[in-house]
Amino acid sequence: MTSKELKALGIEVENLGTSTGSKWFSKGGLIASYSPTNGKLIAKVQSSTKKEYEKVMQEAEKAKLEWRDIPAPKRGEIVRQLGEKLREVKPLLGKLVSYEMGKSYQEGMGEVQEMIDICDFAVGLSRQLYGNTIHSERPGHRMYDQYHPLGIVGIITAFNFPVAVWAWNAALALVCGDVVVWKASEKTPLCAVACQKIIADILKANKLPEGISSIVTGDKGVGEWISSDERIPLVSATGSTRMGKIVATTVAQRLGKSLLELGGNNAIIVTPSADLKMTIIGAVFGAVGTAGQRCTSTRRLIIHESIYDKVKKSLVDAYKQIKIGDPLDIKHHMGPLIDTDAVDMYLNALEKIKEEGGKLLTKGEVLQGKGYESGCYVTPVIAEVENHYEIVQHETFAPILYLIKYKGELEEAIALQNGVKQGLSSAIMTNSVRESELFLSQNGSDCGIANVNIGTSGAEIGGAFGGEKETGGGRESGSDAWKVYMRRQTNTINYTTNLPLAQGIKFDL
Template sequence: MNKQVNTAQTILARLGLTADVLQGGNLTVTSPVDGAELAHLAETADMDAVIARAKVAFRDWRNVPAPRRGELVRLLGEELRAAKDDLGALVSLEAGKILSEGQGEVQEMIDICDFAVGQSRMLYGLTIASERPGHRMMETWHPVGPVGVISAFNFPVAVWSWNTALALICGNPVIWKPSEKAPLSALACQVIFERAVKRFGEDAPEGLSQVVIGGADVGAAMVASKDVPVISATGSTRMGRAVGPVVAERFGRSILELGGNNAMIVAPSADLDMAVRAIVFSAVGTAGQRCTSLRRLIVHESIRTELVAKLVKAYASLPVGSPLDPATLVGPLVDMDALKNMQSALAAARVQGGVVHGGEPVTEGVPAGGAYVRPAIVDMPEQSAIVQTETFAPILYVMGYSDLDQAIEMQNAVPQGLSSCIFTLNMREAERFVSDTGSDCGIANVNIGPSGAEIGGAFGGEKETGGGRESGSDAWKAYMRRQTNTMNFSDELPLAQGVKFDI
């Protein structure tokens, strides 16, 4: 048994995952750190039973007052604080994130719990002016039913919490289908949730939160079920194209947070040192495997040569290695297929006229069995086909522009559109970028990179699929149904003009 497996077993035991859960199944879970096998999980066999439990839980949970529902989420936040170190380490082991990113992801879970606790007392509806005398209109918001959550490997715990904290305070149970590449983190979260439920008491029904394990067929059963009215799915646009039409066909509701071929425009007035720091963080964080990773750099021709030189120098100094080493800044790709896809993309970029800096596999000074690579900068003559194709790896394509209209057109010219940004000290350029004639992405930042989002703002909205909003802001409405009520406090009932009858 290698040191890492021993470390993983210790962490899993502290998180409450026992051998009977971790062994005996057909789904093998490996670590991207070195390919070591961490568990063999049993797949969920009866999705009908899972959904039935959620339906029963919904009937009870919706009758619990919303502030009381918020108390459960408050307790979940406390349990996450207590488990932060171990859960963050498990994220590193299972998803390959460096330790600080694993810890940071758990902190996002804690933050959304804090947000949702307050939101549980603010599920407000509007009072609406009526055109009829002696009448008042108002809107009320009601729980909608079980919420299905499908998450990707790159954010194995935060995505669940963004959805679940809000779904719970809105009165809905949750069924979570994690990525087959990161199911252990999901099982650990379920144990942590159950600890909160135990402290909360009998108001929390059985089946309020369930984790289902398996491949695409497990997710497909949830997506197709009319008894799961909301499906929140995070992943690739390919996955979104499969999920969206099925949910729409049964008149369900989709919250889709999908891939982002995200761009940064660097204007002549930009603070280049600040821009370089933002570029490196956004492009190489999580080894370029975030949906908000920076993938396209659109630079004014007057500063292009200088900026590329600064980036090449910075990239050469990045420590690549085990994510468990505190000195590492770039961990592994999730698996060998991701490494092959990256090398194929770089080969295509060369054919299309690109000059590649870096991008080679790293085999020395890293754990054997992992897919380690040096991040790549590709100087491109134009925004060619490969640039418009999102590759989930640390590849940064650099292109030039001459005027802002051209830059914004390039920014918007790809089908993906989750996040975007501009670096400029020119107020007119900044305001233009965030206007209705600027970026068409769900996130448009000024003087900060595209990667990462604060809990207070609902996360993104991906343009190719109509988008989805989860996490903070007004995202709670996606987990509820709106009802309009008309209150007649007059002594008459308005009828159509000329209609009369005797009573």
């Protein structure tokens, strides 16, 4: 990206990394953001001190009192304006996502579109924060439940979706009457700065409190501050299972609520009746999209033995067509991994596969030469393995696709799919109604997302997003996921002159 393009998003060579609204202040050490596309320094962001974090929280505490009293449809109007501004900056912000994170430009644009979509969803939701009317067993009584804002929502996001996950949380939290404090990944701080500048301008134009939206930049220490802060009733954290367990434990110790979106180990089951052309497209995109760095990336392909060799050959042939390079060049299917630490993890995984008896069907290597100077470009790998291998049981955030054979009925494949600790996304490729219904039944996939004849990646915002087991059990985005951002209250009103007790209890004086 050019300096002019960065400046248009509010990014200079050095940026302050702590903000309430449009007020920026930081005195911590510098965090340098290097592009994995070329290894060049993009800009530096100053990290936050504990004193600055306290200032953010004080502003958030004040802002929540005013924000919660604004009618929900008017809060929705602010989110509508955010969506409109995102439409204006979509090409630039999408480019920044691609440049700082490394995903393809099309995927960067798609991520900003997710932000726009969730804003549209939240605007409609602002007039639909419904409670229920409940029939009372006592005459002359009315019961109902309603939802109130929680207050402050802490948001901790990962590098792989540096803007969309913030928007999923922020758009819903804002229409629900909450204010937000965001700790973005230290690997993609500039995306957070750009988003904060966008929403800060909207808040300022509408003469709203600065503390409605804040960011606090830094390492895991900032996440620890948020997780342990009793002023934050809800912490939404996206990242590794290891990180999620720490957040969940810390938040639970103070009886707060956590919304966790953690690791995935996603599988596609390929049955004998599957449309193989669709299967190959879904599997390849799921495995190499974002260089395998999506929580919904396809990690395992569980294939019936009768079609195993045919699917294997088609996949190997398809991988020969994958173009790897600068993600801003739309001719490329796959960009780099986020950094050289991720490359080391990829290489270690390949060694582990071979040590456990697996076979690499495509060569795994770090690309070198012109265009690959960052040292973060690798080739996608297909490997034949057994589901019980230790390396297969764990999520590796890299473009490694495991092929696993099943021999019997669909129940065997489902058992293999469910036989990992993660439970985020799953899919089946089949033309059998019976197979698809079994897969979606209580005896089928144990994941939070289960698809038929599409891959594991590419969820729409209209449905609740999240998974079970070590994925954390959280739900974000669509459906009724908004309820986690609010506190539920049951109300009973007696409009008579008598005081009958529930359950027919008599208490006469």
